Each structure stands twice: as structure tokens, then as C-alpha cells.
Amino acid sequence: MLSLKDISYKTRTGLLILDNINLEIKKGEFVVITGKSGSGKSTLGSVINGLISHYYDGVLTGEAYLNGKDIRTMELSQIGKKVGTVFQDPRSQFFMLDPFNEVAFGLCNMRLNKDEIKQRVTNSLRIFGIENLKEKSIFKLSSGEKQKVAIASCYAMDPDVYLFDEPTANLDIQSIFDLKDILRELKNNGKTIIVLEHRLFYLTELLDRIIVLNDGKIEGEYSSQSLIDIQRKHRDIRRLYLNDLKVVNHNEQKIMKTPILEVKNLSYFHSKKENTGILKDISITAFGNEIIGIIGENGVGKTTFAGICAGLLKETSGTVFIQGKKYVYKKRLGKVYFVMQDSDFQLFAESVNKELSIGKSGAMLTDEEKAAILSRFEILDFKNRHPMTLSRGQKQRLTIATAVSSESNVIFFDEPTSGLDKNSMDLVSNSILEISDTNKTLFIISHDYEFLLSVCNRIVYFKDGSIQADFKLNNDTKKKLWELLSKGR
Missing domain, CATH: 3.40.50.300 (P-loop containing nucleotide triphosphate hydrolases)
Incomplete structure (x- = not known):
């Protein structure tokens, strides 16, 4: 053929x-x-x-x-x-x-x-x-x-x-x-x-x-x-079989007792007249050093929830607190960082190196600090190239690299391993673990079972616009995670 x-x-x-x-x-x-x-x-x-x-x-x-x-x-x-x-x-x-x-x-x-x-x-x-x-x-x-x-x-x-x-x-x-x-x-x-x-x-x-x-x-x-x-x-190849994977337990002893992000009774409707709800009465409390996996079928509101927390969308009702202070949606911009699933939507600079400086309000990164971050994600060789000339996986790593250098205490990652090989997934996993060690709260929106096991210590399950399950992730609950992801398949 x-x-x-x-x-x-x-x-x-x-x-x-x-x-x-x-x-x-x-x-x-x-x-x-x-x-x-x-x-x-x-x-x-x-x-x-x-x-x-x-x-x-x-x-x-x-x-x-x-x-x-x-x-x-x-x-x-x-x-x-x-x-x-x-x-x-x-x-x-x-x-x-x-x-x-x-x-x-x-x-x-x-x-x-x-x-x-x-x-x-x-x-x-x-x-x-x-x-x-x-x-x-x-x-x-x-x-x-x-x-x-x-x-x-x-x-x-x-x-x-x-x-x-x-x-x-x-x-x-x-x-x-x-x-x-x-x-x-x-x-x-x-x-x-x-x-x-x-x-x-x-x-x-x-x-x-x-x-x-x-x-x-x-x-x-x-x-x-x-x-x-x-x-x-071939070590860069993703796992062929998932039945022998183990949960990587980490940061359990480091999780802070004071909440970093609190969401109370959050709802979001496309239209108040039609009462077509995407999110309904969402409440969640997240702590520093936590890595929380958000799972659920396509279209249940996971990305919408992240967009609201990050100030990109305005909630219909409910409140969002960051480190104990209430923030209206526009004031959340910059306080909560959102790494989008589609990298093209948040690459703006004329070179990979300059991308790390976009949106920085505080002290700018030095060239040495930028080189260290790009090297960690194996894109240092492309530092002078335009971001849009990178492959999808390379773009994905670049957007995650910008999150690593961000000043936000709460970061949402939307499908961060989408289109990534095994090596790139491991780079992302290790970087997410490093970020969480700095008392930040991380949310991972993902369908990737292998990746979730490697980084998360908690799982929140969305269904029909509401939270249906919220549990600690360990080797005893990984079967529950798989069943929720696969619907028993």
C-alpha cells in the first residue's frame, strides 16, 4: 500500500x-x-x-x-x-x-x-x-x-x-x-x-x-x-503496559496546614436565562505542597474551573480565596497561573529565551537562570528560535518552563503531557515535584494515568459539573483512579 x-x-x-x-x-x-x-x-x-x-x-x-x-x-x-x-x-x-x-x-x-x-x-x-x-x-x-x-x-x-x-x-x-x-x-x-x-x-x-x-x-x-x-x-518510549505502575508517594509530610486556595460554592453558567450550568456548587480547599489531579470526562468543566480560578472567566456565583484573602476574578490574574493545553495560545515572544520574561512583574531572570530552566526542559539549543517553529512537544515544554519561573503560588496545568514522549513526561514530572517543594499548590488536569501516578498525592473527580470524589492517591486507591478514568474498561 x-x-x-x-x-x-x-x-x-x-x-x-x-x-x-x-x-x-x-x-x-x-x-x-x-x-x-x-x-x-x-x-x-x-x-x-x-x-x-x-x-x-x-x-x-x-x-x-x-x-x-x-x-x-x-x-x-x-x-x-x-x-x-x-x-x-x-x-x-x-x-x-x-x-x-x-x-x-x-x-x-x-x-x-x-x-x-x-x-x-x-x-x-x-x-x-x-x-x-x-x-x-x-x-x-x-x-x-x-x-x-x-x-x-x-x-x-x-x-x-x-x-x-x-x-x-x-x-x-x-x-x-x-x-x-x-x-x-x-x-x-x-x-x-x-x-x-x-x-x-x-x-x-x-x-x-x-x-x-x-x-x-x-x-x-x-x-x-x-x-x-x-x-x-528505547527509554524515551512511553509504557506499553500500565498494570504494574506504582504511585510515587512524595510530599505527604510537607503538606501545609494553612490553605493556599479556597473555592466556596462556585457555579458557572453559559446563560442565566437558560440556566445551563457548566459548574455547580464547587467547593475545594487546597494546601501548599499539594499536587492535586483533576480528572473527569471531556467537557465536564475541568478547564472552565481552572480558567475561573485564574481570572480568565467570571464565575456566576461563589467566592475564591487565595492565602485567606478574597479575590474577584480580574484580581486573580497573576495570582493563579494557568498553563493551557494548547501551547499556541500562550506563546507571545519572538524567541524561546525571551518567552521566559513575558508577564514578569518582579525581578527579571538572569541569562544564567533562563539557561538553567531551558536546559532542564532540553530546549536550550532552541533559545534563539521563534517559539512557533518548535514541535508540539517542545512548545509544551516551553509553556511549562514559563510556569516554573512564574511568581504565582497556585498553578494549573491543563493536560501538560499531551503529545509528550516518555523523556519529556519525566522532565515535566520532576519539575512539577520541584515546584511543589516551594510551598506552591499545583493542580494537574489530566487523563494520563501514568503521569498522575508519578506526581499527584490527591485526586478530585469532576462529573456533571460537580465534584463527585475527592481522595488521597496511594497504592491502595490507584485502582479507584483507574476505574474513574476508564469507566471500568
Whole structure:
């Protein structure tokens, strides 16, 4: 189905991204391509779906064939009918204003008749459990809901080859297992599936091969029978199996007795007239040195809660106290730091190095202090580059680095390991532990079981806009955490 021979790619500035890639994928094969952030996975995906040949600047050498045809001589519309792509950032592939029309968009371009379009759209929305969102503004969807719409749009077009770029980056565990069921169905139907992914635990039963990339080269290739070798040979690869993970207990003796953040009877409504509540009567008390994991399905209000605490949204009712003092929402800006899930929304400077100075009201960091922080997150080599030229994982690490240098005593991290490899996840984990040792209170909004076990000492579970569970995290309660994340899957 796919043949890549001696593929190399350099950017317009001469940066080598892919280096002599040779790869063949058979029809009906399920191949996972993994590797640390910046290793070239997304670029390789762009060779497969024709974007490198037809859209990107730079120099592509070698040969690429799709079902025997030279990809470089095929029209993008031809490739699009054969290869359905779900991009890493779902926003980059949206054209319409609501999910129904977004899923229908590609089908209209295929010139299908109205009845078939309606049937395919309805079926795709149903399969991904988003029928109730079909007329909702696409701008008001959560990140996980947007991801589902992107996958449903691809599914509706029924291509021969499915290319998924980090499809679970914004999905909760239950949705990941739903996606796993869809992938199994696609495989059983003879589809060729290529998944560019860091999170591997849900793929072990489905894949035929894993390809490991490093610095633009194929570093390893493993069949489904030799998966045990991967963890031993490649330390930057995320865990293939999660059943033997342990809770990392820390800071239990250091948790302060005086609250840092108190939220009392907090509610938030889209519209008072419609009484459509997102958050309902939320109360929580958090202490210094605590690392609190906030979990729950996509769209239950986790990010909204963080935005309210950080002063980005105004609560409908309720109060927020920081170190015993009541703060109205605008006064909370700067007192509570919010690391957003989408790094692009909070990168403003013209270089990585200058990004660490954005928003600082107190003493500025010295060059040596900046170098130490960037080095800790392994992005020092990019200090003079524009932040928007970094890979997604590198951007993620940069936004977390800015939080490390912030003056706030309360920090919210929204899916901080989204799109990160094992090494980057460990860097984030270690930095979060270091921050918590400075008497700060940290909240981690995450669906990442492996990561939550590595940093959190407390879990708060959101459901239907309210707190349904609040418990200490230890080896006795980790099963409860998994059950809440996975709904018993």
C-alpha cells in the first residue's frame, strides 16, 4: 500500500528533518510510528499524505508510492480519497462552524448525494458518541470533543488508509478505549492504519509493527511478538503496559496546614436565562505542597474551573480565596497561573529565551537562570528560535518552563503531557515535584494515568459539573483512579 525509498527532507532553512527513510507498509497492516518529540513523526506523516510534496517548502528527496502510484505526481484530492488524516491539532483541519457540517464537508467535496451524506454523517456522529454536539458551535467544544469531530470526519469518508497523528492527545481514557474499538473495526475491515503516537498502551493488541524514529532516522522496528524488547532498548518510549505502575508517594509530610486556595460554592453558567450550568456548587480547599489531579470526562468543566480560578472567566456565583484573602476574578490574574493545553495560545515572544520574561512583574531572570530552566526542559539549543517553529512537544515544554519561573503560588496545568514522549513526561514530572517543594499548590488536569501516578498525592473527580470524589492517591486507591478514568474498561 505504501512504499518509501531513501526519503529525506530538509526545511527551507536547511534543517534536516527526515534522513534516508526506507519503509514499506502492506495493505491491511496496522503500523505504529513512535519516537521522542521532534523526531520527525509528523513530517513523515506529511510525506505519506502528500502535504510535503504539494504544500510545504523545503527539499524532499527519494521516492514515495501510494498503492503503486508516485505520491508526488498525484493530486492532493486524489490522495485525500485514499488517505484520511486526523491531524495532531484538530483545529487545523476544521472548515465549518458546527460538527454536523464539518463531518459533511469532505463528503460534499466527494460529490456524494444528499441522502448518503446525511446517512454517513449521522452514523459517524453516533459511533463517536457526539450526536448531541452536532449543532453546537465548534469553537465551544472542549479539546477532546474537537478531536472526536476530526476523527469522525475522517471516518465518514471511508478511505483505504487511515493516518492518525497523536489521536489520543486530547482524549479521556474512556474515549481512548472507544477509539481502540473503532481501530479494531477498521483493521477487521481490511483498512491500512498508520498511527503516529506516544501513548502506546491501547495499541498493543492491535498493532502489527512498531517503528521507532530518532533524529529523523528509523532507529528500530519491532513486530507484535517482540514488544518486550522496545522498553529495554528505547527509554524515551512511553509504557506499553500500565498494570504494574506504582504511585510515587512524595510530599505527604510537607503538606501545609494553612490553605493556599479556597473555592466556596462556585457555579458557572453559559446563560442565566437558560440556566445551563457548566459548574455547580464547587467547593475545594487546597494546601501548599499539594499536587492535586483533576480528572473527569471531556467537557465536564475541568478547564472552565481552572480558567475561573485564574481570572480568565467570571464565575456566576461563589467566592475564591487565595492565602485567606478574597479575590474577584480580574484580581486573580497573576495570582493563579494557568498553563493551557494548547501551547499556541500562550506563546507571545519572538524567541524561546525571551518567552521566559513575558508577564514578569518582579525581578527579571538572569541569562544564567533562563539557561538553567531551558536546559532542564532540553530546549536550550532552541533559545534563539521563534517559539512557533518548535514541535508540539517542545512548545509544551516551553509553556511549562514559563510556569516554573512564574511568581504565582497556585498553578494549573491543563493536560501538560499531551503529545509528550516518555523523556519529556519525566522532565515535566520532576519539575512539577520541584515546584511543589516551594510551598506552591499545583493542580494537574489530566487523563494520563501514568503521569498522575508519578506526581499527584490527591485526586478530585469532576462529573456533571460537580465534584463527585475527592481522595488521597496511594497504592491502595490507584485502582479507584483507574476505574474513574476508564469507566471500568
